[in-house]
């Protein structure tokens with residue numbers, strides 16, 4: 145299948161390409177040699193994890209070396225726990241030990257964990273060096289590799305320390321998806337479903353019609369779902385790079401409860417996408433009370449998530465603990481938790497909700513488990 149290119153054009157930033165296709169990894173070195181920010185880098189550092197390294201590190205290195213780059217690698221433990229201040233510290237030290245200077249660059253080879261961590265260390269090492277995203281999970285291809293949110297978790301919550309730093313290039317090689325297991329496949333589908341609900345009837349009903357094909361990983365449907373999600377995200381980020389104009393928060397649909405689930409269940413217990421899907425169900429039910437979310441939407445979204453292999457979680461935590469965890473969310477203002485809620489497919493609001501209303505919904509949520 146021919147590769148698709150989406151250009152991410154954010155005011156004040158150098159535009160960058162997201163290349164999506166099945167031979168993109170082989171062409172990585174050639175692509176970087178055409179990229180002014182990276183072409184002359186004397187040394188590239190590939191950051192990857194212990195699951196991805198045995199699968200794709202050799203191919204990535206080979207492509208970069210053939211193109212003439214000097215390449216080193218750092219392999220971090222696979223899983224959400226690597227998105228930590230401690231691991232970031234180890235990577236900074238490794239970068240210094242390798243003698244990386246400001247003209248060097250970081251290549252993130254992996255899922256959203258590696259991408260967020262690599263972006264964070266690249267944006268802070270020597271006050272910032274370029275980085276490239278080579279996403280290898282569906283989630284990373286459709287969401288985390290684009291838009292420049294980087295960061296690490298604290299015990300208190302997800303992504304509580306981070307930066308905005310756009311990658312210089314995103315190479316989404318769809319062949320790498322062949323080795324993803326079902327949990328991680330469904331995880332990526334959740335962020336696609338999120339994008340579809342927020343974007344439009346057109347995207348949402350396309351997803352409804354293609355949910356089975358997504359689960360079956362039909363090549364053409366997968367490629368289209370990735371491209372649609374990237375185009376959606378690129379447009380949102382172009383309108384509001386730093387989440388300060390009341391636009392980018394839409395990408396946080398499902399994340400208020402989702403992040404609390406991830407933190408309280410223990411990072412990595414549930415995939416990010418499974419937690420976000422749970423959060424989308426919760427936010428839509430809350431929305432029915434607060435912003436008049438139509439019951440048909442709540443139901444259709446539930447059907448889509450079920451169809452994508454994202455059933456409601458058989459897990460809960462006490463309502464008060466969930467509320468306390470949600471209060472640590474970045475969207476909290478003046479002590480009030482805010483939720484992205486769909487007023488309809490393609491129409492959303494970010495609304496502060498009183499604790500009493502949240503607790504009532506959390507108790508119903510807890511009782512449903």
Ligand SMILES: NC(=O)c1ccc[n+]([C@@H]2O[C@H](COP(=O)([O-])OP(=O)(O)OC[C@H]3O[C@@H](n4cnc5c(N)ncnc54)[C@H](O)[C@@H]3O)[C@@H](O)[C@H]2O)c1
Nearest residue numbers: 195222223255256257280281283287288293320323324416
């Ligand atoms: N920056 C953003 O805009 C943004 C957006 C969405 C999510 N995120 C973050 O991304 C993270 C989740 O990313 P994720 O779901 O990719 O998780 P992940 O990076 O932990 O990857 C999931 C698992 O799949 C493995 N893996 C990766 N690629 C593989 C492949 N091709 N074949 C087999 N195994 C592979 C990994 O080793 C890991 O065990 C969370 O920390 C979330 O907060 C960030």
Ligand SMILES: O=C(O)C(=O)C[C@@H](O)[C@H](O)[C@H](O)COP(=O)(O)O
Nearest residue numbers: 287291293302303392395396399474
């Ligand atoms: O890119 C964004 O903006 C997002 O919010 C995308 C989310 O899917 C992603 O999980 C992001 O990491 C959440 O960031 P946070 O700053 O709300 O923690």
Ligand SMILES: [Zn+2]
Nearest residue numbers: 335399416420
């Ligand atoms: Zn997310």
